Amino acid sequence: MPNISRSYKLQITKNTDHLKFITKTSLVYGGISIAFSVIGLILPDRQFFESPIINGINMPHVFGHIIWGLMIGAASLSFRYFLLGGVFAIIIDWDHLIQFFNVEGLVRMGHSIPFGAVSAIVLMMLFGRKNYLLGTIAFAAMLAHISFDTLSGGGNFPLFAPFYDQIITFPDSFWFIFQLVGITIVISAMILSKSIHKEKGTEIIT
């Protein structure tokens, strides 16, 4: 059955493509999050970090972040960006890695609107200037991440760092706003890129 094996091969190529794209973009995303935490080392309001090992890695928390990211990714109606939402929403926590180095800095630098904006711009510059979905998922994954942190009682972030480095505290119920904004902008980007692709007669990568 040559047809079946051909479509099977195509599917494998497509999946390998997704995997490569997700790996490359996620490494860049995590790298920017680390770069942001390094900027925190020179901000005036830095303080001594407590080691992240004290709290340990909380698995339900990790899965919560992934699920929240998948939720905003699902709004893209694309398998690739659905997965990317889940991966980005957990990888943003690489900004905690700096806490292992016994230094003074600002906690959670990646949990900020400037991080979301910079990562969207950098990813689009590297992986496709017209890839609005990618840029939007990068920004919305930050919102999904802080949404879940807020829901689980950790709603305090330097939301405008490095421009305004005070920690802003949100009530637990605010999680809904962050997630709603994230889903809304992904839906808008999905509609925008569908109409662009339709106009040009090109196929959108799903």
Ligand SMILES: [Zn+2]
């Ligand atoms: Zn976090």
